[in-house]
Amino acid sequence: MSLVVSRTADNLPVPASDHAPIVLPSGEPLPGPVPGRPRRGTSTIGTLLLCTASAMVLGAVIAVYFAIKEGSTTWPPSDVSVGTYIPTMITITAIMSGFSVHWGVYSARRNDGRNAVMALVLTLFLGLAMANLEWLSFVRSGFGFNDHAYGTLYDILIGYHLLHLLAAIVMLLVLSFRTMAGHFSGDRHDALRAGAVYWQYTNVVWFTVVTVLFIFSRHG
Amino acid sequence: MTDTTTDNQVEGEARHGADAPSHPAAELHDPWPKGADHKYIGSLFIAAALLFLVVGVVLALVMRAQLATAEAEIVGDKTYRQLFTMHGVVSVFLFLLPVWLGLASAIVPLQIGAARLAFPRLHAMAFWIFLTGGAMVVAAPALSDVFHGWALSDPIPVKLGLPGQGPDMLLLGLVLVCMAAVLVVINIVVTILQLRAPGMTLRRVPVFSWSIMVSGAVLLLALPVLIGAFALLFVDRHYGASLFSGFTGSRGGNPLLWPRLFWFGAYPVLWALLIPALGAASEIVATMSGRKLFSRDRASVALVAVGVLCFAGWGSEVPTLTRARPLWIIGALAVMAPVALLVLNWLATMRVAGKEGDRDAVRRGFASTPMLWVLGMLPVLGLGLAASVVSALDAGRDAHANYWQVGQQHALFFGAATIGAVAALSFWGPKLWGHRLSDALGKLELLAIVGGTLLMVLGMLLLGVQDMVVHTSTFDSNDEWALANLVASAGGALVGLGLIVLLLDLLGSVVAGRGKPAGADPWGGQTLEWATTSPPPRHNFDALPEIRSDTPLLDLRAAPVPAAAGVDPEEAS
Numbered sequence: 001m002s003l004v005v006s007r008t009a010d011n012l013p014v015p016a017s018d019h020a021p022i023v024l025p026s027g028e029p030l031p032g033p034v035p036g037r038p039r040r041g042t043s044t045i046g047t048l049l050l051c052t053a054s055a056m057v058l059g060a061v062i063a064v065y066f067a068i069k070e071g072s073t074t075w076p077p078s079d080v081s082v083g084t085y086i087p088t089m090i091t092i093t094a095i096m097s098g099f100s101v102h103w104g105v106y107s108a109r110r111n112d113g114r115n116a117v118m119a120l121v122l123t124l125f126l127g128l129a130m131a132n133l134e135w136l137s138f139v140r141s142g143f144g145f146n147d148h149a150y151g152t153l154y155d156i157l158i159g160y161h162l163l164h165l166l167a168a169i170v171m172l173l174v175l176s177f178r179t180m181a182g183h184f185s186g187d188r189h190d191a192l193r194a195g196a197v198y199w200q201y202t203n204v205v206w207f208t209v210v211t212v213l214f215i216f217s218r219h220g
Numbered sequence: 221m222t223d224t225t226t227d228n229q230v231e232g233e234a235r236h237g238a239d240a241p242s243h244p245a246a247e248l249h250d251p252w253p254k255g256a257d258h259k260y261i262g263s264l265f266i267a268a269a270l271l272f273l274v275v276g277v278v279l280a281l282v283m284r285a286q287l288a289t290a291e292a293e294i295v296g297d298k299t300y301r302q303l304f305t306m307h308g309v310v311s312v313f314l315f316l317l318p319v320w321l322g323l324a325s326a327i328v329p330l331q332i333g334a335a336r337l338a339f340p341r342l343h344a345m346a347f348w349i350f351l352t353g354g355a356m357v358v359a360a361p362a363l364s365d366v367f368h369g370w371a372l373s374d375p376i377p378v379k380l381g382l383p384g385q386g387p388d389m390l391l392l393g394l395v396l397v398c399m400a401a402v403l404v405v406i407n408i409v410v411t412i413l414q415l416r417a418p419g420m421t422l423r424r425v426p427v428f429s430w431s432i433m434v435s436g437a438v439l440l441l442a443l444p445v446l447i448g449a450f451a452l453l454f455v456d457r458h459y460g461a462s463l464f465s466g467f468t469g470s471r472g473g474n475p476l477l478w479p480r481l482f483w484f485g486a487y488p489v490l491w492a493l494l495i496p497a498l499g500a501a502s503e504i505v506a507t508m509s510g511r512k513l514f515s516r517d518r519a520s521v522a523l524v525a526v527g528v529l530c531f532a533g534w535g536s537e538v539p540t541l542t543r544a545r546p547l548w549i550i551g552a553l554a555v556m557a558p559v560a561l562l563v564l565n566w567l568a569t570m571r572v573a574g575k576e577g578d579r580d581a582v583r584r585g586f587a588s589t590p591m592l593w594v595l596g597m598l599p600v601l602g603l604g605l606a607a608s609v610v611s612a613l614d615a616g617r618d619a620h621a622n623y624w625q626v627g628q629q630h631a632l633f634f635g636a637a638t639i640g641a642v643a644a645l646s647f648w649g650p651k652l653w654g655h656r657l658s659d660a661l662g663k664l665e666l667l668a669i670v671g672g673t674l675l676m677v678l679g680m681l682l683l684g685v686q687d688m689v690v691h692t693s694t695f696d697s698n699d700e701w702a703l704a705n706l707v708a709s710a711g712g713a714l715v716g717l718g719l720i721v722l723l724l725d726l727l728g729s730v731v732a733g734r735g736k737p738a739g740a741d742p743w744g745g746q747t748l749e750w751a752t753t754s755p756p757p758r759h760n761f762d763a764l765p766e767i768r769s770d771t772p773l774l775d776l777r778a779a780p781v782p783a784a785a786g787v788d789p790e791e792a793s
Contacts, residue, residue: 042338042414049406053444060448060481064463067480068473145459149473152461156452 043194051201058160058205062212065153076150076217079143086137087214090130094203097126101172101199108184108192116184116192120176123199127169130206134162157209164202171195256340257758258325259652261347265322265404266645268351270723272314275358279307281716284676288709290697300693301368302361308370309390311634312486313397314354316493319641321404324432324496327648328408330749331426333417333767335759338410346403353396360390369691371486372453376464376478391454398443398450405436405443417748419767423520426747426770427506427513428644430520431499434527438492441531445485453478476540483537490633491530491555495523497640498562501594504647505566507743508585508594509573512771514565522565525558536612539621552612556605563598581744588743589662593643596670597636603677604632624684631677639670642722650738653730654755661725665718672714679708746771 069075076082104119137158143151175195178184184192254260283303286294295303329337337343360366364384368374372391375382412425412433425433455461462472506513513519532551535541541548573582585591607628614624642665650656682704688695695701729735741750750773752761765772 039414042410045413046339046406046410049409049440050402053402053406053440056441056444057448057451060445060485061452064452064473064477064481067477068463071474146461149461149463152455152463156455 041190041193043190044197047194047197047201051198054164054201054205058208061153061156061160062208065157065212068149068153072149076154077148080148080150082137082141082154082214084214086133086140087210090133090137090206091210093126093130093133094206097123097130098200098203100126101196104179105189105193105196108179108189109186111185113179113182116179117176120172120179124169124172124176127165127172127199131162131165131169134158134165154213157213161202161205161209164205168195168199168202171198252336252340252758254758256344258329258337258340258343259756261343262322262324262326263652264347265318265325265350267322268347268354269315269317269319269322270726272310272318272354272358273719274723276307276310276315277716277719279303279310281712283307284709284712286693287695287705289706290695290699290702292694295693297693298365301691302365304691305367305370305372306358306361309357309394312370312490312493313394314357316633316637316641317397317401317489318350318354320432320435320493320496320637321401321408323500323641323644323648324408324436325404326652327644327749328429328432329411329415330651330752330756330760331429331747332412332415332420333748333761333764334411334415335761336415337407338414339407342403343407346400346407349396349403350400353393353398353400356389356393357397358393360386360393362386363389366390371479371482373479373482376475388454388458391450391457395447395450395454398447401439402443402447405439409433409436409440417764417767424767424770426503427516427519427523428496428499428503428747431495431502431523434523435492435495435499438488438495438527438530442485442488442492445481446489449478449481449485452481479538480535480541483534487534487537488530490629491526494559494633494637494640495526497597497637497644498526498559499523500640500644500647501597502562502566503747504590504594504643505569506771507647507746508588508591509569510577510581510585510744511569511573512746512774514568514572516770519562519565522558522562526555526562529555529558533612549612553609556608556612559601559605563601566594585744589657589659589666590643590647590743592663592666593639593646596666597639597643600631600635600639600670600673600677603674604628604636607677607681608632621690622684623680623686623688623690626690627677627680627684630680631673635673635677639673642669645726647743648749649726649730650735650742651749651754651756654738655729655733655735656738656742657729657735658725661721665722665725668714668718668721672711672716672718674711676708676711676715679704679706679711683708741773744777746774748772 100119100123104116104123107113107115107119138155141151141154143154145151145155172195175192179192282295283300286292286300325337325343329335364386365382366386367382367390372387412429416422416425452463456464464475464478465472502513502519529551533548533553533555534551535544535548536552570586573585586595607624611625611628646657646662683701686700686704688701688704695705738754740753742754743750747770748761748764748767749756751765765776769775
């Protein structure tokens, strides 16, 4: 097989065939590395960027919340009374799930599959508990989605967390199966770490939502 | 640069046996199917963008036909409103956005010496989400009348008008488009961060990829705001909430919020779609001058400065935002300074090349079609910047909403960004598709598109001086607006003609494959994408040269050539 080598004006030879390396006039292929696999942590960095984008969406909603709140005479509307019991329970569960998901990654990194699976399943249960409580907070709020701007934003903010939580639960479920299958080890656990990062981000969303809705809530 | 590439083909010696297995790099990366190949998906994005460009331009030409003469009755006021809304939405979200996403997807991995994207399948998914969203956007007006103006700010509060599903579908389509764009941007940014070839530090990332990284960072922060805004407006319309209706103090929200939310996201997005044009032009200027940029570091810093400062001036676009007006004016002005510095950087590069470079080579380089596109972009960009200074000083005033704003936006964002995209297509198209675009047709397209844009923008700016209000669908024969409108319409028609020729050129040269074979390196390129074949194999590179700067091929060419052992240089040339 002979290769057709074309040349540029600068006398640099270039390969014409798909798989031919660049060849120097000396006849030697160019020195240099073959393009390799991605560096470690690629999934984690991608997840972090995804979380950044998601945080900007949340930021837009929160900006709308504060703009409407500042313009209102009473906030929340006088007939609204939301208790702090459910959000407190969710917050405590979120903190616990933050520890348990980290336990999962930590175990996987130490090649301790048993503990890792245990931790991830525990995290999944805590996540389901949070989703359940959030649904309860919709049902028990005592106002509808369209009753007033507060109701709309209350449901959207909590719903935004619920949406992320459900995505995180699906993600973690898959990762638990992969852990059971022994996909992760001390050298290879990037996907699991990325899932954990997403889980922690979901918790950050919750803490933000709680701060906005229940801590800086009174006005007028 | 080398029209004689094909004539120069010589038989080299066989360096691999016929039975040699394919290269290890191929075995490592070819498992990714074609549908997840970044060059394939990038080409799909570019093709879809060009398709939507045709839609946007046809809408614009109908409007310009309506305004070409006084008291024309081609379309009524109601249709005209739909036309300018769809024209704006389609041009920004379905043309400028995907054309840069597509070019970035196709070129960036090649430039940084990567074999693939960080998440190949995610990219394929993003494209099909984008196409679904785009189809929904284009189909929306068929359901019912959509908003008035691409800022979607009329009618707000939404309950005041526009029943029907059209606006809902438009909003959902835009949410999908923006989400797809976010996924693409994440993928490209992670690719630049994680898959750079060994030896390529972040400072050695080529300037186009650098501009894509800056633009990506801006899009990553700004597009989600638009996603949130569109979703909230959808909630208002579809589920009967009242975030953007009602008045303060009542149980509703605040109608003044919408334009602020929209422009907080949209203003940086517009700049983010200009930044890659600046990066591509930097790359083309350096390559065609046959040397490094006058100051690569300053170019990098200028691009980052545009990316940072473009978040400062969004208030200048909101008509009702008079609070903190000096701040918006300063913000809108500040972002232009680094653009001007970058242009000076290009001019300095060209001047040094003219003084010190090989005269013939430089002349050939400057006369090449991509370089001519960049040179044609300069007056449009300059006019856009000048008009933007006036606009910025006028920020927050009612007079802002006249045709001056239309002219300014069409020069800076439509004109410069689009011409930059065409320059990039004629520069990198040969690499991606293996065939060069026609040089003769290229000059024709250039004259029509650049001349038409200048004419159109001048007409629009004149209308701004004459205070014609935007979104006016017709005018009296005794108005003074007739001449300027005719000029703008003639310019628009020229642009349309140029785009038709461009599309025919692309179809003939690339799709039908009648263009001259590109050869691996048609322009004397400086970056890694020119070190592989055109089109590149699925895995991009078998081997890479050693990377010691942002222009590895230039280094290679400057390096002393070892004594010929295999090929006799005399025979080769």
